[in-house]
């Protein structure tokens with residue numbers, strides 16, 4: 001059972017097939033040092049004195065992010081995304097070292113699929129707009145649903161990786177229906193995002209102990225919240241439909 005669940009992302013129902021095709025088309029990967037003018041991360045060393053002892057920590061400042069757990073009430077499916085995450089790929093191929101590989105990565109040895117995550121619809125907080133408005137835009141751009149901003153409901157606020165980088169993470173819940181589906185999703189500009197769906201049973205299978213995920217813990221947090229707060233309501237709906 002567990003084995004099946006761990007591989008569950010392979011069984012997700014793919015919604016936007018063009019996103020799925022493009023996701024499998026990474027043909028070259030290589031690394032360079034980080035230029036000092038990155039718009040996305042800023043490394044620094046933070047010093048502090050604690051109980052009279054001077055200490056320091058090497059940290060990376062990142063932007064806040066928000067994630068939206070989407071449930072399609074018409075299709076009775078959770079709507080998720082898959083995409084190639086460079087940081088995940090590097091984390092996997094470098095193992096537990098701080099090495100930056102030189103030259104091109106051998107894609108036969110390390111297929112780009114290693115860096116493909118299953119995750120919630122998400123975005124960076126990088127605009128002068130309300131969090132809910134940014135979330136609404138991400139739901140449209142990544143998953144193709146045009147929803148009113150008041151259907152974006154806050155669930156939790158927590159922080160990402162607390163050792164070296166720590167962004168604020170805002171988790172939202174949004175119910176959508178098929179009539180709000182106005183586009184195929186897949187992201188904007190050069191984003192390559194595959195939209196996938198999972199049933200409540202599949203989500204339940206996903207969160208059992210021992211599951212290994214190629215992504216952020218926010219996905220599991222969101223699934224557990226859904227199972228604790230929403231699943232019984234929608235299971236009852238399904239039973240009544242039959």
Ligand SMILES: Nc1ncnc2c1ncn2[C@@H]1O[C@H](COP(=O)(O)OP(=O)(O)O[C@H]2O[C@H](CO)[C@@H](O)[C@H](O)[C@H]2O)[C@@H](O)[C@H]1O
Nearest residue numbers: 040041062063064065066067119122123124125160167191
């Ligand atoms: N490190 C980087 N280097 C270069 N270009 C980058 C970059 N990060 C983003 N970009 C560019 O910005 C675009 C938009 O990014 P998004 O708003 O979708 O944020 P993302 O989902 O990557 O991360 C958000 O969501 C995830 C959760 O999935 C959070 O962990 C994260 O903090 C939050 O920013 C990307 O398509 C890419 O072009």
